Amino acid sequence: xxxxxxxxxxxxxxxxxxxxxxxxxxxxxxxxxxxxxxxxxxxxxxxxxxxxxxxxxxxxxxxxxxxxxxxxxxxxxxxxxxxxxxxxxxxxxxxxxxxxxxxxxxxxxxxxxxxxxxxxxxxxxxxxxxxxxxxxxxxx
Numbered sequence: 171x172x173x174x175x176x177x178x179x180x181x182x183x184x185x186x187x188x189x190x191x192x193x194x195x196x197x198x199x200x201x202x203x204x205x206x207x208x209x210x211x212x213x214x215x216x217x218x219x220x221x222x223x224x225x226x227x228x229x230x231x232x233x234x235x236x237x238x239x240x241x242x243x244x245x246x247x248x249x250x251x252x253x254x255x256x257x258x259x260x261x262x263x264x265x266x267x268x269x270x271x272x273x274x275x276x277x278x279x280x281x282x283x284x285x286x287x288x289x290x291x292x293x294x295x296x297x298x299x300x301x302x303x304x305x306x307x308x309x310x
Contacts, residue, residue, distance in 0.1 A: 174243070175201075175215075175219055175241055175244070176244050177201065177243055179245055181200060181201065182245045184200040184204065185197045185200050185201055185220065185223065189220075190229070194230075197220045197224075201216045218240035221233070223243045249295075254271070269287075272287040
């Protein structure tokens with residue numbers, strides 16, 4: 171089971187509006203439809219994610235069971251590409267490619283620089299998934 175699902179702003183707005191109207195089943199359907207790939211998000215996963223969101227954001231009172239283990243909903247911004255220069259000129263890469271490039275160029279850039287780049291990529295991924303740098307939950 172995923173520990174989080176990254177969804178669009180539009181889907182999040184739909185979920186919030188439906189929860190305001192006490193339409194939890196509608197919010198679950200909106201999440202599954204808005205996620206795009208229902209084969210990766212079953213009904214149970216969507217229900218758990220909506221339950222956690224609704225409890226944590228005050229749409230329903232605390233439940234008798236612990237929702238902290240349920241998946242979290244996160245909204246971007248999504249960091250899709252970044253421009254880097256490893257000394258051979260600028261290259262536009264996605265985060266996975268940036269990790270791979272840093273590892274492949276470790277001989278050239280050095281171990282410390284490679285480790286710094288991998289830490290940066292981890293931080294950017296964490297931020298994109300709705301967590302702060304270092305993986306901390308950034309609920310506001």
